[in-house]
Amino acid sequence: MRQTNLTDDFSVSAIGLGCSSMSHGYGPADRDDEESVRVIHRAIDYGIDIFDTADVYGPYTNEQLLGRALGSHRDDVTIATKCGLVVGPDGKFRRNGRPEYLRTACEGSLRRLGTDSIGLYQLHRVDPAVPLVETWGALGELVTEGKVRALGISHATCEELELVHSVFPITAVQYELSVWSTSTLDDVLPWSQKNGVGFLAFAPLGRGYLSGHVDHTALGADDSRNRDPRFSPDAMSVNQAIVEGLRAIGARHGVTSAQVAIAWTMAQGGNVVPIPGTRRRHWLGDNAAAVDLLLTPEDLRDIHNLPSAMGEMSWDQFRSTGSPTHRS
Template sequence: MQKISLSTNLKVSSLGLGCSSMSHGYGPRERDDETSKAVIRRAVEFGVDLFDTADVYGPWTNEELLGEALEAHRGDVIVATKCGLVAGPGGKFSRDGSPAHLRRACEGSLKRLRVEAIDLYQLHRVDPAVPIEETWGALAQLVAEGKVRNLGISHATVAELDLVHRVHPIAAVQYELSVWAKHNRADVLPWCRENGVGFLAFAPIGRGFLAGRVTGASLDEGDSRARDPRFGAEAARVNEAIVAGLRVVAARHDATPAQVAIAWALAQGDNVVPIPGTRTMRWLHENVAAADLRLTPEDLREIEDLPAPMGYMSWDNARFPAFPAG
């Protein structure tokens, strides 16, 4: 698998593995820690070396699972986790960007991940109650102490990116980016290119919808995707046209819609690393194979011309507190 430079200090496989669905957010059907650990270890065998989690996934259990699964691969993989969100009752989240909380969160993540330093420590959400320079300065101090190697941030505005990048360099930003979530190409992605910052694209398969195998009707009780308007009955009927278009492109390459969706994300820039999530071996094999799929200019034009999705929303927990913290 090819390598991509997220920053001058951080080079990773062209595809990462998002681990949140193994412990968090989606419904409990097929959730199995032993299977998930096997999927993580097989990903390493395939050349995947970037694994993304967060302390709020579970909460805490996803970091514990990843720490156990990767214990034999210390030094060979990049572990990325996040801080700054706090799980509350009813699946809701609050933000805490205070230096005291971030230090406690870091110490907890180090223990759960079983590492001496976190390769990429990401601020999950900006806390409006704390000056962002104070939050970022506290994270920079963790780097100075050797507890963190690189800093990242998720769901920040371009103005916030400018501000924190001056305090301490950003190695990577993380946002949703997919065929049905293209909005970050207008501002965040160009900012990353201009500043030599990597872009981690989460949910490149549209949380399973773009693979053509998940609809609102197929979701477990308690699956957070049921609250995503894109999975609603009316929106899903409209959005199926996007999947149909991906199938047309996939047929030309003897591929699947999911692989085309991942390849599209890869085509958005040489600093873009999709981090599709899965908890099954079958879909891991399919996703990893997408790293070798090269879309033609004609393919990309066809995908650009697909209908706009119905029901897109921001996954910012300030507006949608019960939704998963992607």
């Protein structure tokens, strides 16, 4: 697995592993902690060395799972976790960017992950009730103290990125980016490239849809994709044209639509690292193999000409939503 530079002095594998779905989001029916541990071990075998999680996934159980699975490999990989979101008594997400909370949250993540230092600590959401410079300044102190190596941020505007980057350098931003979710191509991705900041692309497979293996009629009642407008029956029918287009391109190379989707994400810039999630070793191998797929100009043109996804949210809608469907 080749490496990608997030910044000049911070590199990770060209494809990472998103761990959220192992404990969170898609419903409990298909969760299998022991298989998830095997997926993480297999990822290490493939050379994947960045693993993305968050304290709110579970909550807490995803960090515990990752910490247990990494074991003696903990110091050989980059653990990327997040803070700043909490689950209230009603089950809804709330933002908390208070400095004293973030320090407590970091201590909890360190304990659950079984490590002395978090590789990439990311602010999951900006808390409008707290001055952003205070939130980011507190996170910068954690780096100074050695509890965190580098900082990242998710779902911030370019103006917010400019502000925090001037207070303490951003190593990576994290946003959804895929063939059917392209809103960050106009502003956030160019900003990251201009400023020498890495871009972690979550959901490069469209929460599984772009693999062609998701049947919306079989989603469990607790599956968060039921609340995603792209997964409504009408939208799924229309959006099938995107999957068929990816399959046709994959046929030229003898690869899957999932590999084409991941390769497209990597092709958006040399600082882009897709972090597809999976709970099965078979799909992990498929995803990891995308690192060797180089799309041609014809392939990229054909993908550009695919129809837009029905149900795709605008950037402003995506950023402001409180739905647990739209999260990294």
